[in-house]
Amino acid sequence: MRLVVHNMLQCHVKGCDSNNFPLRLFDVELEIHEIEFNPQFLQSLLPKLDWNAFISTANQIGITSLPQALPEEIDEDFLKNLHRILFETHIMQGKMVCSNCSHEYPIKEGIPNMLLNEEEAEEEAEVEAEVETEAEED
Amino acid sequence: MRSILFYQLIKPRIFLRTYASSKKSQVSAFTVFDRKAKKLQRNRAALDIETSKQVDYLKDEVAHRLVDRLLDIKRNYDTIVDLGCGCGHIVKYMDHDISKKLVMCDMSEKMLERDKNIKYDVEVERIVVDEESLPFEENSLEAVISNLSLHWVNDLPDSIPKICVIHVIY
Ligand SMILES: [Zn+2]
Numbered sequence: 001m002r003l004v005v006h007n008m009l010q011c012h013v014k015g016c017d018s019n020n021f022p023l024r025l026f027d028v029e030l031e032i033h034e035i036e037f038n039p040q041f042l043q044s045l046l047p048k049l050d051w052n053a054f055i056s057t058a059n060q061i062g063i064t065s066l067p068q069a070l071p072e073e074i075d076e077d078f079l080k081n082l083h084r085i086l087f088e089t090h091i092m093q094g095k096m097v098c099s100n101c102s103h104e105y106p107i108k109e110g111i112p113n114m115l116l117n118e119e120e121a122e123e124e125a126e127v128e129a130e131v132e133t134e135a136e137e138d
Numbered sequence: 139m140r141s142i143l144f145y146q147l148i149k150p151r152i153f154l155r156t157y158a159s160s161k162k163s164q165v166s167a168f169t170v171f172d173r174k175a176k177k178l179q180r181n182r183a184a185l186d187i188e189t190s191k192q193v194d195y196l197k198d199e200v201a202h203r204l205v206d207r208l209l210d211i212k213r214n215y216d217t218i219v220d221l222g223c224g225c226g227h228i229v230k231y232m233d234h235d236i237s238k239k240l241v242m243c244d245m246s247e248k249m250l251e252r253d254k255n256i257k258y259d260v261e262v263e264r265i266v267v268d269e270e271s272l273p274f275e276e277n278s279l280e281a282v283i284s285n286l287s288l289h290w291v292n293d294l295p296d297s298i299p300k301i302c303v304i305h306v307i308y
Contacts, residue, residue, distance in 0.1 A: 041238050109251075112266065
């Protein structure tokens, strides 16, 4: 998962409607995967980005090379730095935690899991497997 | 007395049967499908990679037509969300001129992972998402498309209230 995607994810636990964005990152492992630099694409993306959420998230994972506010004059150096952080930095492992309800969303092998009842589902799968083996034994 | 005895005899069996179909989840009039069973089934299907690839052709064909319709819309996107992407069908036909990036979402992590190492023409991002409860911030999406997946969603009007679905085939 890259930060550009993190920037659009929010907690969706029923009733958790405020202070549920951005999700805070913990225990992250980062990897850099280089891709082609595309300044036009970056420029078109900038207005859609929640800058404050992006900055606070970048800070959480130790990236502090970005300005607190989006600069008025955007030069190539700025865009290249942004490109690296938004598009080339992948969060491979870790978890996202909601500031409001503390629900945790795990990230495994670069894929965030946004399911709500995962533990419950896993428990039930185990129970189901047990039931099946019991039934076979019968 | 007899009926009580009968009840006691039959009780464990009923318990076994109902236990598997999730007594914890709340049941509304719109709950037709057992989503957990569906997820288990999808995960299991994707684990047998070669066999599951043999049945890709159907969703591939509909995905092809869906992308063809996207071409009718005279604009290009930065990000398109593919809801219920399965192992990745839309992504095969998507090109850079339509969208720079495709966010592939499916409730089955095994399906999401099956073709993880294949390179596509667009940038791909994968998220494990239940279509019945979307985790996206309001107005954060440009376009959401779905290919042969939303027919497994229980309460569509309730599940997708905030996003703007532009093109759905289900
Ligand atoms: Zn929350």
